[in-house]
Amino acid sequence: MALASNCASCHTRPGGAPYAGGVKFETPVGVIYSSNITSSIEQGIGKWTADDLRRALHEGVAADGDRLFPAFPYTSFTQMTDEDVDALYAYMRTVAADEYQPPANDFVFRLRWGMAVWNALFFEPARFQPDPKQTPEWNRGAYLVGALGHCGACHTPRSTFMAEQSDKAYQGGTLREYVTADKVRDWAAVNLTSSADGLKTWSVDDLTKYLHTGFSLRGGAWGPMNDVVGNSTSKLTLEDARAMATYIKSLPPKSPPEGERAVTPVTAEQAALGQVIYKDRCEKCHGASGRGGMFSGPPLAGNPTVQSADPDSLINAVLYGATPAHGMKLGAWETMKPYADVLSDTDIANVANYVRGSWGNAAPAVDAARVAKQR
Structure with missing residues (x-):
């Protein structure tokens, strides 16, 4: 427990x-x-x-x-x-x-x-009630995700009064992490539903492997999820990890309404500037097609962190790198190195905009001020 x-x-x-x-x-x-x-x-x-x-x-x-x-x-x-x-x-x-x-x-x-x-x-207050229309595996997953794992605590938006907004359950939320005694870093908890900016491209097998090992060909654990996988889901049985994945993949597609996303499309100029940086700094691992590779790096095409309306986790990855913790391996992928001392705020905004607007991705534009906030 x-x-x-x-x-x-x-x-x-x-x-x-x-x-x-x-x-x-x-x-x-x-x-x-x-x-x-x-x-x-x-x-x-x-x-x-x-x-x-x-x-x-x-x-x-x-x-x-x-x-x-x-x-x-x-x-x-x-x-x-x-x-x-x-x-x-x-x-x-x-x-x-x-x-x-x-x-x-x-x-x-x-x-x-x-x-x-x-x-x-x-x-x-309410105890979990199994859904008689669903399988035992689905009900086990619903209990692990909703009750024990409390995934909604991070992956559901909260109101001004810190209440989870149940009508937006699992559409993605915000986590604030103290990285030093007086410095807070924001993270975007991804949309767990099967929407285009969520886990649409993930299979039950992909998600099971991610929860149980910290790695799948769709993505690897890093940042705050290292603690979740390292301290919790990797220590559960494979059957429990699959039950969680089965339940999560059953969540109907849901994204924030357009009016709440404050969508500013990526311009052609931003994409062109970012493409130059991407070719120089990112393409070797993530590929020209953004699909990554088993022995190079995770895919960026269809990646929920890349497509999130909230860009903070993507910015953090570029600024501070992505390092697995708890001794877990991200498959054969190398740890991503940080670029905080190499790229300017404008550079990072441009490369973020390139990946957020390429290969079928369609996320809002990022500006240099947002990058500066994350430094």
């Missing part, structure tokens, strides 16, 4: 003990630090009962009665079965105690009445 729920990624700070908390999150209402969930009596959840954990996961209320923030995805965990909560509780009791005390979350949104209002408006 802990692996499927990916507890480690959010509750283990860099260099810290497993599950001791302290991971820093930037939210619209302030900075939040994850809690210590080790078996420590003083700093962790060592005093919690199974009912306390159930209430936290199902209702968003801690053992002391304090309401939890929606940054903790109890809005997804509410679907967990009682049996799975009990199994998770039994495991967490075995986690070594660590006395680390994460920084306090001191801002006005912490007020209990505020969260009570938020829950009344945006939260509906």
Whole structure:
């Protein structure tokens, strides 16, 4: 349960003990630090009962009665079965105690009445109900993706009040990552539906391999997805990875309405300038056709990161490179080197525009100011 729920990624700070908390999150209402969930009596959840954990996961209320923030995805965990909560509780009791005390979350949104209002408006407790019209594999995947894996927490857009917009489920969202103590980097979580700017070109096999190994011929894990694959999906059974892929590939195609995409087409001049850079810096690995290759690099044609209305992840790849983590191999592909010290903001915008408007891709144009924001 802990692996499927990916507890480690959010509750283990860099260099810290497993599950001791302290991971820093930037939210619209302030900075939040994850809690210590080790078996420590003083700093962790060592005093919690199974009912306390159930209430936290199902209702968003801690053992002391304090309401939890929606940054903790109890809005997804509410679907967990009682049996799975009990199994998770039994495991967490075995986690070594660590006395680390994460920084306090001191801002006005912490007020209990505020969260009570938020829950009344945006939260509906409910256990997962299998769909009798679907296969056991599909239902298993729906449970892993929607309840345990809480994929929608990153891949669904949120409102100003941090509520997932259910009518836009899995259409892609935004993740904010602290790369230093005071520097935040934005990432675009891709559209998981089978739309043209999502996973249209991916098969169930492609997605299964990606989730289970971090690599498929359609793309490899990098950036924040390294933690998801490395700490969670790669540690599940192959059958569970396939169940997740089966469910995700069943999601109907959905893209943000044109009015919300702020579409600015790539101009011929931008594409021409970017093509020169692409031939010099990118073509060797990604190919003149943008299709990549088994022994060279991932395809850019039809790539959801390339086609996303939000270009931040693509910009990050060019600026900082793409490096696999957790000892996983991206097939035979080499780590992509960074170009932050080689290309200007205008250069990166131009090459991004070239790949976003070539080989059937049709994503909005990027300007140098957007690249500068990501530096």
